[in-house]
Amino acid sequence: MTTNHFDVVIVGGGLAGLSAAAYLSSKGKKIALLERGALGGRAVTLKIKGFNFNFGAHAIYGRDTSVLSKLEKELGLKIDWRDFEPTKAKYDIGNDLTAVPANIQGLFQTKLLKGFDKVKFTFEILKTMLKLETGHPHLSIQKWMERKQVNEEVREMMLGLASSNFFTREPEKIPSDVFFNYYRRIFTTNKPVAYIGGGWQALIEEFVRVIEANDGKIFTKLKAESLAVEGDHVTGVNTADGVISGDEFVFCIPPKELAKIFQETRLEHIMTHYANYDPTYVIVYDVGLKSRIDVPYTYIYDKQNNMFITDISYYDYTCVPEGGQLLQATAYLSQEELGNKDLVEQRKEVIEKLYDKHFPGWREQLVVPRVSTRAVVQEIKWTMNQQALPTFFPDYRNAFFAGDWCQGQGQLSELSFSSAYEVSKCILQKG
Numbered sequence: 001m002t003t004n005h006f007d008v009v010i011v012g013g014g015l016a017g018l019s020a021a022a023y024l025s026s027k028g029k030k031i032a033l034l035e036r037g038a039l040g041g042r043a044v045t046l047k048i049k050g051f052n053f054n055f056g057a058h059a060i061y062g063r064d065t066s067v068l069s070k071l072e073k074e075l076g077l078k079i080d081w082r083d084f085e086p087t088k089a090k091y092d093i094g095n096d097l098t099a100v101p102a103n104i105q106g107l108f109q110t111k112l113l114k115g116f117d118k119v120k121f122t123f124e125i126l127k128t129m130l131k132l133e134t135g136h137p138h139l140s141i142q143k144w145m146e147r148k149q150v151n152e153e154v155r156e157m158m159l160g161l162a163s164s165n166f167f168t169r170e171p172e173k174i175p176s177d178v179f180f181n182y183y184r185r186i187f188t189t190n191k192p193v194a195y196i197g198g199g200w201q202a203l204i205e206e207f208v209r210v211i212e213a214n215d216g217k218i219f220t221k222l223k224a225e226s227l228a229v230e231g232d233h234v235t236g237v238n239t240a241d242g243v244i245s246g247d248e249f250v251f252c253i254p255p256k257e258l259a260k261i262f263q264e265t266r267l268e269h270i271m272t273h274y275a276n277y278d279p280t281y282v283i284v285y286d287v288g289l290k291s292r293i294d295v296p297y298t299y300i301y302d303k304q305n306n307m308f309i310t311d312i313s314y315y316d317y318t319c320v321p322e323g324g325q326l327l328q329a330t331a332y333l334s335q336e337e338l339g340n341k342d343l344v345e346q347r348k349e350v351i352e353k354l355y356d357k358h359f360p361g362w363r364e365q366l367v368v369p370r371v372s373t374r375a376v377v378q379e380i381k382w383t384m385n386q387q388a389l390p391t392f393f394p395d396y397r398n399a400f401f402a403g404d405w406c407q408g409q410g411q412l413s414e415l416s417f418s419s420a421y422e423v424s425k426c427i428l429q430k431g
C-alpha cells in the first residue's frame with residue numbers, strides 16, 4: 001500500500017468517519033477510510049441469542065431538523081424511521097407516574113409542575129424558541145438561572161430535562177449557551193425522538209453501500225499510528241502496512257487517540273489538552289426477554305436515580321426473536337461513582353429494582369442480559385471547564401476533525417454527523 005494516494009483520507013470508521021466518507025465519495029472525491037477495528041465504532045449492534053443489542057436506543061433527537069435527515073436526502077440513504085410516541089413516555093416520581101413535558105400536551109398533563117409554574121415554564125420555552133434567550137458561554141445554566149431568578153420549581157424542571165437529554169448527573173454545570181442552543185432545536189421539532197429500524201447496523205450498512213457505489217476504499221483492522229507532516233500540511237498517515245497519503249485528511253478518532261498520532265507535530269500540546277477532558281459515562285443494562293411484558297408506557301425515567309428504561313422492541317421488532325422483548329436501561333454515572341466497583345454494583349441493583357417495579361416478571365422471562373459499566377456516551381462531557389474540539393486548526397491547512405467530541409449541532413451522534421457534514425462541505429469548497 002506504500003504508494004496509495006487519495007483526495008481525502010479519513011481516519012476512524014465510526015458514524016462521523018462513515019458519514020464523511022459517504023458524503024465526500026458521493027461528490028466525486030477519491031477517498032480512503034481507515035478503521036483500526038470494525039466499522040461503527042461505539043455505534044455497535046451485538047447479536048446474542050437472537051437479540052440485537054445496540055449501544056443505546058439508537059434514538060435520533062429532532063430528526064426532522066437533523067443532519068442525518070439531510071444526509072438521508074442528499075445521499076439517498078434508506079432509513080427505516082420508527083417515531084417515538086410521546087404519550088408513552090412517563091416520569092417515575094416515586095409513588096406515581098406522570099407525563100414527560102416533552103411537548104405541549106405533556107406539559108399540560110404533567111404533575112411535575114403546578115398551575116402558574118406551568119405558565120412560567122411555557123414562557124421560558126417560548127423565549128428559547130424565539131431566540132430571546134440564548135444563554136452565555138461564560139455562565140453555567142445554574143448561574144444563569146440564579147441571575148434570572150428563575151423560581152425553584154421551574155429550575156428543577158429545566159435541570160431535570162437537561163439531565164435526561166445530556167445523559168448527566170450534573171446538569172447544572174452545562175454552559176448556558178449550549179443548553180439554549182440544544183433546546184431551541186428540540187422545542188421546535190415535530191419529531192422529538194425517532195429510532196432507526198434495524199439499529200445502528202442498518203445505518204452503517206447504508207453508509208458502506210454509498211461509499212462502495214462511489215469506489216471509496218475501506219480499510220478495516222488498520223490503525224493510524226502516526227503522521228507524516230511537512231510545514232503546515234499533513235502528507236500521510238503511517239500504518240503497519242505503509243503510508244496512506246492524501247491531499248486532505250479528516251480525523252474522526254477521539255481526543256485520546258488524536259493525542260497519540262499527533263505526537264511530535266504542531267498540534268501535540270493542543271491534542272494532549274483535549275485528551276485530558278472527561279467523557280460522559282453511563283451504565284448500560286439491557287435485557288432480552290423471551291416474551292413481552294406489556295405495560296402502558298415504552299419509556300420510563302426515574303427522576304430520583306437518573307436512569308431510564310426504553311422498550312426498544314415496541315418500536316423496532318427486528319431486534320428480537322418472535323414474541324420477545326428487548327428492554328434497555330441506562331443509568332447516568334457521577335464522577336464519584338466512576339471506577340468505584342461497590343457504587344457501580346449498587347447502581348446495577350437499583351436498575352434491577354426499576355425493572356421489577358415497571359416490568360414485573362422480567363426475571364422469569366430473561367434469556368440474556370448485556371451489561372456495560374463504563375460506556376462512553378459522549379467523548380467530551382459538557383461542563384464549564386471543558387469545550388468541544390474545533391473542526392480545524394490553523395496549524396495544518398488540510399487537517400479536519402469530526403466526532404461527538406467536536407463543535408457541531410445537537411448531542412451524541414448528531415454532533416458526529418454535523419461535524420462530519422461541516423468539514424466535508426469545507427473540503428468540497430476548497431475544490
Ligand SMILES: Cc1cc2nc3c(=O)[nH]c(=O)nc-3n(C[C@H](O)[C@H](O)[C@H](O)COP(=O)(O)OP(=O)(O)OC[C@H]3O[C@@H](n4cnc5c(N)ncnc54)[C@H](O)[C@@H]3O)c2cc1C
Pocket residue numbers: 011012013014015016017034035036037038039040041042043055056057058059060061222223224225252253254257261282284375376377378402403404405411412413414416
Ligand atoms: C450506551 C450508549 C448509548 C448511546 N445512545 C445514543 C442514542 O440513543 N442516540 C445517539 O444519537 N447517540 C447515542 N450514543 C452515542 C453514539 O453512539 C456516539 O455519539 C457515536 O457513535 C459516536 O461516533 P463517532 O464516529 O463520533 O465516534 P466513535 O464511535 O468513537 O468512532 C471512532 C472510531 O475511530 C476508530 N479509531 C480510533 N483510533 C483509531 C486509529 N488510531 N486508527 C484508526 N481508527 C481508529 C475507533 O475504533 C472507532 O471506530 C450512545 C452511546 C452509548 C455508548
